[in-house]
Amino acid sequence: MEPGNVTSAPDGKALVAYFSVPETDSAENMNAEEENSTVVIDGEVLGNTQYVAYVIQENTEANLFRIEPVTAYPMDHAELEKVATEEKRQNARPEPSAQVEDMEQYDTIFLGYPNWYGDLPMILYSFLEQYDLAGKTIIPFVTSGASGFSGTIGTIQELQPDATVITDGLSITRAVVQDAEPEILIWLNGMGYAG
Numbered sequence: 014m015e016p017g018n019v020t021s022a023p024d025g026k027a028l029v030a031y032f033s034v035p036e037t038d039s040a041e042n043m044n045a046e047e048e049n050s051t052v053v054i055d056g057e058v059l060g061n062t063q064y065v066a067y068v069i070q071e072n073t074e075a076n077l078f079r080i081e082p083v084t085a086y087p088m089d090h091a092e093l094e095k096v097a098t099e100e101k102r103q104n105a106r107p108e109p110s111a112q113v114e115d116m117e118q119y120d121t122i123f124l125g126y127p128n129w130y131g132d133l134p135m136i137l138y139s140f141l142e143q144y145d146l147a148g149k150t151i152i153p154f155v156t157s158g159a160s161g162f163s164g165t166i167g168t169i170q171e172l173q174p175d176a177t178v179i180t181d182g183l184s185i186t187r188a189v190v191q192d193a194e195p196e197i198l199i200w201l202n203g204m205g206y207a208g
């Protein structure tokens with residue numbers, strides 16, 4: 014990952030909050046599911062959404078916050094699908110393990126997540142119900158197999174009715190995510206970041 018040009022956020026202080034589940038922590042001997050879910054940078058294994066979050070963070074003056082559950086998700090793909098399916102069926106609200114410190118200070122929240130079953134992962138509901146983001150700008154970004162955002166931007170707006178939710182967020186498919194840095198920079202540029 015090349016370090017980007019850092020410029021001031023156009024609208025004040027920004028946060029990159031993301032959720033991502035790399036399905037392995039080893040760069041060696043990955044199976045297809047693990048390769049699909051990861052980007053390896055200098056031997057470091059990152060989740061797809063985590064990689065995009067890092068690129069955004071490196072090219073803005075944003076702080077970085079990883080949304081993680083108290084109970085970690087299984088790395089095994091089949092197990093992860095089982096847990097995620099059950100959470101969705103129960104309309105669960107998995108508890109995040111940490112809170113954003115002083116959310117008040119941020120004007121802009123880049124919010125990143127993988128598409129899970131055409132929806133937000135349930136922990137995103139937990140996150141969005143935990144804070145009042147009224148008056149802030151939420152800039153969604155998603156990674157997926159192919160589905161893109163599905164209806165998630167509308168869901169974010171429903172959960173945060175008094176926030177401005179940017180409707181042309183960044184959607185990257187996992188097949189191209191490792192080569193997506195130029196596209197991410199163009200998108201940031203279009204919003205006045207990373208000059």
Ligand SMILES: Cc1cc2nc3c(=O)[nH]c(=O)nc-3n(C[C@H](O)[C@H](O)[C@H](O)COP(=O)(O)O)c2cc1C
Binds near residue numbers: 049
């Ligand atoms: C539980 C689960 C459900 C998924 N559902 C979808 C889906 O409905 N549509 C899609 O295009 N991709 C789906 N995917 C693929 C992920 O969105 C994709 O691999 C994403 O880039 C993973 O990001 P991450 O590595 O940051 O967790 C799903 C993956 C998982 C684990």
